[in-house]
Amino acid sequence: MSTEHQTLALILFSAFVAVTLGITTWVSRNRRGSAEEFYVGGRLFSPMENGFAIAGDYMSAASFLGISGLIALFGYDGLLYSVGFLVAWLVVLLLVAELVRNCGRFTFADVVAARMSERPVRIAAGASSxxxxxxxxxxxxxxxxxLVGLLIGSADAAARSWAVVGVGALMVVYVAFGGMRATTWIQIVKAVLLMGGAVALTVLVLLRFHGDIDQLLAGAAERSGHGSRFLAPGLKYGGDWTARVDFLSLGLALVLGTAGLPHILARFYTVPTARAARRSVVWAIALIGGFYLMTIVLGFGAAALVGPDAVRASNASGNTAVPLLATLLGGGADSTGGAVLFALVAAVAFATILAVVAGITLASSASVAHDLYASLRRRGAKPRSEVAVAKVAAVGIGATAIALGLLAQDLNVAFLVGxxxxxxxxxxxxxxxxxxFWRNFTTRGAVWSVYGGLVPAVLLVVLSPVVSGSPESLFPGVDLQLFPLQNPGIVSIPLGFLAGWLGTVTSREAADEAKHAETEVRSLTGAGAA
Structure with a gap:
């Protein structure tokens, strides 16, 4: 991109940052400073507002950049991410949304702690979150x-590193000064921008092929170099048994993982009633469903028009497929139209990243303050405000994410989210x-369930090809690989359920029938909900 075109993209992105910082400043001057205000925005959002915010929170860089890139590189196999991310919301709608809203207050640990001994359960749930x-x-x-690598020059590693640091700093500012209310409005603005950008690109791609989907798919298959194999299962996950099992593992993780994401569960507390939570999910499903259908068109459009080789040359994992597609649709890198469209896509993608990281940081800092700090604080010590602890935690979490982000810059973002x-x-x-749902569940079962899933999942990732043992690993010069799969879900998810069952049946503690009855009535009717 020329200097003028780079400047245009930076101006648009800076405008979004200025607007969001303005929202944060306005909210910080007009909020009461209570824990309920900071964590859940006073529970004042309507179902439509919260539905847009959920969509803005969920449609991340993995969706906009990673999934389209995987489809552009691997065709049909990349569709797994779009399908998995969308189908997961049926699990959320049917099993989680209303019940969590009725039983919890700020974090998902509130739901579990309602029936159990609070201290061990909150420590385990907080660490997992x-x-x-x-x-x-x-x-x-x-x-x-x-994105910055593409904007300034992919060889400029320093620019990419500064982008990571800058995003981390902004997310801390959003959370520390604006809390949930500012974060929600940032996510709503971002959802509108992202849907608008995706619609515009999808229409342009379809116009290139005169609205003929068959022609689009045929062009993608021809340009891919794989022919009809590009449109059939197996290009990425169709090799030996490990690739096939990895496919199943990834699908299981995507479909079941959404219902366990702390920042998604936290959004159900920002509405006044369980009915509003359910309606929020319906709004979110409509927006998210439309968006993921468009990522399919964008992915195959990038394959047909840009070509997998050009995408891979720009970024080995395909993360820049959509910006490259936007540039081509606008007339090329040296055209004003190409520059404008690229700038718009880059600005929307940056907005996506900033909105999502703000939501995740807020949810994790709430877990630190509301679950870990309250449980680990020494008895007799002067308690600090939970909100103050959450703000400090946001800084620490931001620093950790920045450090790990600098290490993982060559991995596909959709894969990392997996x-x-x-x-x-x-x-x-x-x-x-x-x-x-289990009447006899005990505190030991709860603690074992969390650690029985968390420890194996993290350990298997450390011992997998993701971290070492291959040229694409985080540490290619090291070989600690003992686990052959890239995604641990097919092993660690059953272990989490098994550990919870085993901890319960071996526990000497009897389940509290009265607490279970109270929780059951509350979860189903909303009686006594915050």
């Missing part, structure tokens, strides 16, 4: 680095399901 959040944040940081989903489905989902 922070781990999932940091993994998810890393993907957003990598997306930011990829790891976060696997950990969420392994550690958070089992304890949530048992707490809501």
């Amino acid at each position: 922070v781990t999932v959040s940091v993994l998810y944040l890393v993907a957003q940081m990598v997306g930011a680095g990829s 790891l976060a989903f696997a950990v969420a489905a392994s550690a958070n989902l089992p304890v949530l399901m048992y707490s809501l």
Whole structure:
């Protein structure tokens, strides 16, 4: 891109940052400073507002950049991410949304702790929430680095690193000064921008092929170099048995992981009633469903028009497929139209990243303050305000995400999010399901369920090809690989459920029937809900 075109993209992005910082400043002057205000925005959002915010929180850099890139590189196999991310919302709608809203207050640990001994359960749930959040944040940081690399020059590693640091700093500012209310409005603005950008690009791609989907797919298959194999299963996950099992593992993680993501569960507390929470999910499904259908068109459009070789040359993992497609649709890198369209896509993608990292950081800092700090604080010590602790935690979480984001800049962002989903489905989902639906579930079962899914999931990732043992690993010069799969979900998710069952049946503690009855009535009717 020429200097003029780079400047245009930076101006548009700076305008979005200025608007969002303005929202944050306005909110910080007009909020009461209570924990309820900071964590859940006073529970004042309507179902439509919260539905847009959920969509803005969920449609991350993995969706906009990573999925389209995977489809452009691997065709049909890349569709797994779009299908998995969308189908997961049926699990959320049917099993989680209303019940969590009725039983909890600020974090998903509230749901579990309602029936159990609070201290061990909150420590386990808080540790799991922070781990999932940091993994998810890393993907957003990598997306930011990829965009800046394309904007300024992919060989300029320093520019990519500064992008990661800048995004991390902005997310801390949003959370510390604006809380949930500012974060929600940023996500709403971002959802509108992202849907508008996706619609515009999708229409332009379809116009190139005169609205003929068959022609689009045929052009993608021809340009890919793989022919009809590009449109059939197996290009990425069709090799030996490990690739096929990896496919199943990833699908399981994507479908079950959403219901265990802390920042998604936190959004159900920002509306006044359980009915509003359910309606929020319906709004979110409509927006998210439309968006993921468009990512399919964009992915195959990038394959047909840009070509997998050009996408891979720009970024080995395909994270820059959509910006490259936008440039071509506008008339090329040297044209004003190409520059404008690229600038718009880059600005929307940056907005996507900033909105998502703000939501994740807020949810994880709430877990640190509301769950970990309250449980680990020494007895007799002077308690600090939870909100103050959450703000400090946001800084620490931001620094950790920045450090890991700098290490993982060459990995696909959708793939990184898949790891976060696997950990969420392994550690958070089992304890949530048992707490809501199993009458005899005990404190030991809850703690074992969290750690029984969390520890194996993280350990298997460390021992997988993701970290070492291959040229594409985080540490290609090291070989600690003992686990052959890239996604641990097919092993760690059953282990989480098994550990919860085993901990319960071996526990000497009897389940509290009165607490279970109270929780059941509250979850189904909303009686006594915050």
